[in-house]
Amino acid sequence: MNIKSNLSETPLFARQVELEAESLALGAQAYEKSHEAGQEAETRPGVSMLRKAVLPTAERIVQFIEEAETGKSGPRHNALPYVARIDPEEAAYLTARCAINGAADARMLQAVALSIGNAIQAHLDIKLMADSQPGLFHKVSEQLKKSTSGRHRSAVFQRVIAKHGKRAVSWDEREKLLVGKKLLDLFIEATGMVVAARMTDGSANTPIKLHFTPEHLAELEKAHAKCALLCPIHLPMVHPPRDWTSPYHGGYVTQVLNPRLVRTNSREYLDDLKNADLSQVYESINAIQSTPWQINTRVLDVIRDMWDAQENSPALVQRRDEPLPPRPYDVPEGVPVAQLTLDQQEALKEWKMAAAAVYEENEHRASQRVQMAQKLYVADRFAPEEAIYFPHSLDFRGRVYPFAAYLNPQGDDVAKGLLQFAEGKPLGARGAYWLKVHIANLFGVDKVSFADRIKWVEENADKLLDSGLDPRDGERFWETADSPVSALAACMEFVSYTYNGEGHVSRLPIHMDGSCSGLQHFSALLRDPVGGAAVNLVPQDKPGDIYTQVSNKGQELSDGRLEKQPEFSVAWNGKFKRSIAKQPTMTLCYAATKLGMAKMIAKAVKGEGEDYLGKDAHVFKSSVYAADVIWEALGEIVVAARGAMTWVQSASKVISATNQPMRWTTPMGLPVRQAYWVEEGQRIETFVDGKRVTLTLVTDTDKIDGRKQASSVAPNYVHSLDGAHLMRTALWGKENGLTALAVIHDSFGTHAADTDMLHAVIREAFIEQYAGNLLADMRDELIEQLKDHPDLIEKIPELPPVGNLNLEGVRDSLYLFA
Template structure:
């Protein structure tokens, strides 16, 4: 055990934990076997199993994996343990660990007395007061010395689902594909029984496009950018604090004041609580970074690796490895690059410059393509300095919104520009093309909404339209009209005058983004209140609340005007979901790629399990659906199933065209030299997706599934020509 190794505890003081666990599991296995076949003798079975095990070992050494799989498949008569059995075995293993693992301080901490040998883990019951009364919780407490040792490194972490060094198995069924030996499921159902059954019943032919898309994403080969990882390691070793890396040191707790003044004591306690909260957050962030860096260091010398993908219940694709992947933070994206390099070519060099502006941000990413390329050309000295002396030079790259991605781009761009033939320079860097408020793009296409389409770049323009600035401008117009009226007639007049100088894209951005997810008035009010509080614009708490109420109402009005079709479709989807949920049925539909989706929201019941440690209370799904959750979640879930379909359609087409492709929901990645071709494909697939009668098919599906229910009529739609998307340069950019 690692704890015993760290602190060099004498072996005589420790019971052999692994032996105890092995004996316990063998005893459990024999007991289960006897319960299944009480009349059979166990000795012949054990000899047969021993012979079979030897045969499997020989085949494994000869790398005859197919024969091994066939043997295991035909001789594995065991069934998965149920939740009760897993919990009981898990608790017993924890109990064995507590009985076995001991700790003692380092030798230099011994005083005159004998060494303090104590259990490394202790089980205690704690009482917590709640509004409904007191509740008791079981807690496994870790000795401070053990915890301190664990915090120094991430090496104790077990990460079974690592990136693969060989291409993942192609998906052929619900639980067949991806990893060679680890359990792999095509969807993360999280115990949702109906969703799992729907997938198992679905014909294989119907799911073939989904299989192809996941296979495409899993076949993309990645590698670690060693130069960027080296910079990150240096920053982390020196204490973090740069490029959004958390400080590796905690904030010291404030000293207790030498006073009896209750006000000062309360103030001190408030500061202590804030510092503890901040330190707790830092600890979580440090653990996250350590995990990511541990994987990066392990994979850095590999020629390449692969990320098997599966789906969430809505049909969005995710890498199965959870830590270092391209869906992660700027740290992850800066470290990762395509294993295959491709020459930049004429267009690729230009896209590399545009990509630099995109990851630099700060408003530069809102310029035209020409303006973004010019930004890179105007900062050549900074680019070269960042690539050559990332930490010793001017550190220009640290000013970027995505600093590590900016650094990786500077390195690739400087290499190309210094080459006698920039177009032939090999590039491994993924170039991103992102949708413009993608959820609203899908709503605008569904509703054939001209005004909404123009706001989210479904139509061509000289520069990208910024939907957040557009909404902010409309909010400002409304407030100016209100501010011009008589204050005696309307209290909002004073609020409008107070807020006119505060309205900008940042104030409304979060509300506009979450409008796709059905943000409520209360949600919008709280979002805007936080933005105003950050600016310290209004000191009085009551006035701040009133101003936030007014600003939220005005923002939602502006959204309703600009995206009228989107609001009507969202309302229609919610009404349909309510009709179904009132019959105690979950909302279910089939995506355009044939994936069956069942919303998992059901009421939870309590289930008690008596274990060797204590009685555990677990939650289980009941037969009753959550009506409100089914209704409010359906519009965003449905749109997410559409954006997932668009991404998978694009992935399949890119693979057929010979492109490397990676997708992060509404962000599509490929080599710089292939961006133009990917842009053409993704626009074609978007038009192809929405030329189908999606809402009509959905309503028809509802009516066939629930013939006795009455559903509202389809919302009215506009006359926007979808084929305009094909000519829009900033649809994805």
């Protein structure tokens, strides 16, 4: 083990070294466990083997068909009429998949051949349904979307095909065995990856089994060993993280976990980072990861007890499965459907659909329970520690992420509720003020002024105290919050404040979130007074709510379409609301399309109730209409954001014409390199266990994918801006005495006593970031990139106009982050 550190060799340091070795071992164990539980062809080494096998096998299938069609006699030609019906590449994929899985388990040759025949038949049947009955296929696929059981999905599709669809082929067992055996022979001939052999005493009665050849088995085992080492389960640290001083050194104290500042495999980009001045980047990340945390044992005790008691709570994933609905009492079992009355058939159909929905939801919850158990394991493991730490790294845009899996400050509500700062600070009067604001926010009372939030807390003080004092046997008001476990932690803190007053020593992180942060950054970028007002860049008596503004504007525009589109205008009369407009508005800056917005609106409509738009409304068509209306509304409210997005997209097309990655530098000095390459090769699409599966047989070329570059640059650029703002906030916060920081992209938290300072730092950092013209800086960098292509410089579009928004007003805008 190579340890390079100037940290003292203390017992704590030695424990940390052991923890990092354990992280590696835990990852290897988890990998081996998932490998044993799953199918070989679905592992990374198995997929790699698949990719190598498919094209040679497909070529051998084509060769077999061509040879057989010459008319030469031979027993192998018995399979020709069957094999000739199958697309060679699809057949090759399914054959290779079954063969690799069979060889991994040393299955009998006949069983593997039959599995190939079954896979081919099921694929052809479902493919026929997808092509000839797309509506039925889509309906069944949607119903099975959450199902994690391949056997269940396959069985459902087979039942539906038997009742409503057509079969592409109707093979008996002998025919499936014939097809499978021939395809398996062709796979073995083409790849040499597996052999069929008797592996015992060689007697005639010993079944023939499939095995990997020695060289391929050795290659596979070596690949699995490497994967196991490359999949560590990162844990919190008990020793302060090593400061980042280079792109390769920082965070964890040893090199066994191979920490990197930026998560990328691009050697060229990492070299760029080594040559850049990243001093501010290092300082900000070091400030974030130096925050000492603790497990909030009061919350852990409650959540652990509820979990062990298998309580069903809105705060947790359901501990027990939902019971399947009872079978209709008047529908006899064992009677063919055709012999049932029409009413009985309809009742049976409805029962099966309801039972399938419950089954699939129970399957989905199973994986959520595993994740919950993992969080509690880590919380229990580190609960005795006085301080734990979370080392952080970046993505290529400069967004900050913790390494630790399962439990970290950027986790879900349960994860955040289980964590508190290790250092405590007395509340004081202002800390008590911010604690109350925080509590109201957690309960969804965040669209009103701070004064009204505090009033709400005071009016509900008895319920909050009951939750904190008696979380399990009381009224459980905490479970009604938007973030229940975080609310439970806050209610417990409220109890301590109520009894101890402003002298109460608090460890609770107090969070403040941005208002649709993507639009905040774009509005500041172009000094947009309209968009800026909508996202709280100007002082207001209460927070502006852009989602409500967009929904109101959408309603106004929809009402104006009554004569042109009466059907949809009437259906949407009075139905545009905040929940409908939120997702489309939020994702505008992230390259959302009208079609994407329509899907978001359709989901929101279903969430409002089955008949929200009327019993006869076509939900998706109505959602397409609403998306067009919302798109128009956004165009009127956030004009500048659209202009900035269009400019960076147009500029990226010019750079792509030179076959270069798109490069820019964030306001904190981090070089960003966006490079999406054209992929060469093909994709093979099949149906496995009722699920559409695509094998990608492609590799990156040395040609830039201009279309993907253009579609990705706006979201990547705005993420680089919010990442830079977070870094500057962390850096300035430390300089101004903040000793603890919780950060999640557009959300910042610290001690209640320090929240006034953090609140001010957030706004000052925002003003400073946009003091210049960042788009002009970006244009200058792009022109430098084009120095060898002077003819293209003039194709960089003119910068969009800058408005008259006074960014100094941000200093007094209390609801910029609130």
